[in-house]
Amino acid sequence: MLSLRRSIALLVIAVAALLAQTATAYCPSRFQTAQFGDGQPYTCWLTGQDDDYCYYDCYLNA
Amino acid sequence: MTWNRTTSLTALVVFTAAAGFFATGLIAHKRTEAVGVEGASVGLVSTTRRPLPDYQMIGDDMQEVPADSLRHGRVLLVYLTTSCDPCVQEAGVISRLYRDAPPDLSVYGVGIEKPAQLKTFVKQFDLKFPVLVDVGLQLARAIDIHHFPSKYLVEDGVITKEWRGKTRDEAALRRQLGLQ
Numbered sequence: 131m132l133s134l135r136r137s138i139a140l141l142v143i144a145v146a147a148l149l150a151q152t153a154t155a156y157c158p159s160r161f162q163t164a165q166f167g168d169g170q171p172y173t174c175w176l177t178g179q180d181d182d183y184c185y186y187d188c189y190l191n192a
Numbered sequence: 193m194t195w196n197r198t199t200s201l202t203a204l205v206v207f208t209a210a211a212g213f214f215a216t217g218l219i220a221h222k223r224t225e226a227v228g229v230e231g232a233s234v235g236l237v238s239t240t241r242r243p244l245p246d247y248q249m250i251g252d253d254m255q256e257v258p259a260d261s262l263r264h265g266r267v268l269l270v271y272l273t274t275s276c277d278p279c280v281q282e283a284g285v286i287s288r289l290y291r292d293a294p295p296d297l298s299v300y301g302v303g304i305e306k307p308a309q310l311k312t313f314v315k316q317f318d319l320k321f322p323v324l325v326d327v328g329l330q331l332a333r334a335i336d337i338h339h340f341p342s343k344y345l346v347e348d349g350v351i352t353k354e355w356r357g358k359t360r361d362e363a364a365l366r367r368q369l370g371l372q
Binding site: 155156157158161162163164165166170171172174177180181182183184185186187188 | 234248250273274275276277278279303304305306307309325326327328329332333338339340341342356357358360
């Protein structure tokens, strides 16, 4: 039978492995868009991410 | 057997590990299924033909790109944001593809951030392809881009293919672009 200490260590390892497996790529949480001439400036907010892409919604600055 | 605290913790460890591996296995399975056009969330997601909407683009020389220059021939537009890991990885793929691209295929990165940020991005990651700025997100909003990177193949002014997310299979992308 496993000791309490070993059980906790195993639990920590299992959780760490799970987190490592589901870790996603880095995406900036927010950025501002370009503005030229009549172009409107937007602020884009990160709304989702994956290993494959960063997903943003952009809102016209107030 | 006595059902004591240690046994409970052991059961918890086994359950957590099993649930975790089961859940991540399901995610991996779902992602594998997502490749392809039908109901895809990454990779080639659309082959629906639609006209390229009006746009206002500025080149790296800060000069406005002529209104119809992206409507002639075959043009690959690659939307990127700076500092986004999948975009950085995609930029490497597109640099290789640009190097090997035939004369009838034009390749452009498209950014929506400030030109100074884009210039730093181009220099930092040694991008080999030209990068334009989509002013005021005019085109990005017209074709409803939310995912970065995203790619669009424009053929004589008509969007014929759309890819979402970074390229996982470069050979498949080349085939889809008719390069092999």
